[in-house]
Amino acid sequence: MKVILKQDVKGTGKKGEIIDVSDGYAKNFLLKKGLAEIASSVAVNSLKLQKEAEERRRAEEIREIKELAAKINKTSVTVTIKCGENGKVFGSVTSKEIASRLSELGYELDKKKILLKEPLKTVGEYPVEIRFMEGVSAKITVVVQPE
Numbered sequence: 001m002k003v004i005l006k007q008d009v010k011g012t013g014k015k016g017e018i019i020d021v022s023d024g025y026a027k028n029f030l031l032k033k034g035l036a037e038i039a040s041s042v043a044v045n046s047l048k049l050q051k052e053a054e055e056r057r058r059a060e061e062i063r064e065i066k067e068l069a070a071k072i073n074k075t076s077v078t079v080t081i082k083c084g085e086n087g088k089v090f091g092s093v094t095s096k097e098i099a100s101r102l103s104e105l106g107y108e109l110d111k112k113k114i115l116l117k118e119p120l121k122t123v124g125e126y127p128v129e130i131r132f133m134e135g136v137s138a139k140i141t142v143v144v145q146p147e
Contacts, residue, residue: 001026002039004047009035016047065132068107072130073138077101083123083146092119093144098128102140120144 001023005013009030013019018039021030030036037043079097082090095114102109115129123144131137 003030003036004039004043005030005036007035016051018044018047062133062136065136069130069132069136069138072102072107072140074140075102075105075107075138076141076143077105078143078145079120080145080147081123089121089123089146092121093142094119098142 002018002020003026005015005017005019008014012021012030026036026038031038077098079093079101081093084090095111095116098114098116099109099111109130113130113132115131120126120142123146126142126144128140128142129137130140
């Protein structure tokens with residue numbers, strides 16, 4: 001019997017797949033628990049339309065992310081930090097502080113997307129990479145100044 005999975009089923013398949021299973025397994029387990037529906041022509045066409053709509057949404061989302069990466073690329077962000085008299089820095093600059101400075105500039109980003117190998121603990125300019133998704137990233141300059 002051909003069924004369309006509504007959810008991921010371990011050992012059987014992933015959500016949205018059309019699979020061929022035995023009649024007993026389909027009737028007594030998959031259909032009974034609501035994990036699948038019978039693959040009628042209407043259901044198959046509906047699934048196809050859903051997949052196409054999801055692909056269009058995903059393509060639009062990727063296009064918007066690439067535009068944001070192009071806008072934010074080569075941006076400079078200035079962060080001030082407390083320093084002692086002899087230039088010793090108290091604390092460090094983290095990705096959270098960089099994200100808050102970027103939000104002040106109008107770029108809403110999650111701090112997890114900002115890649116810092118380690119927190120910035122000295123005054124100066126640092127190149128920082130922002131990874132939006134696989135294959136889409138931007139480089140910004142973070143300027144750390146004494147307060």
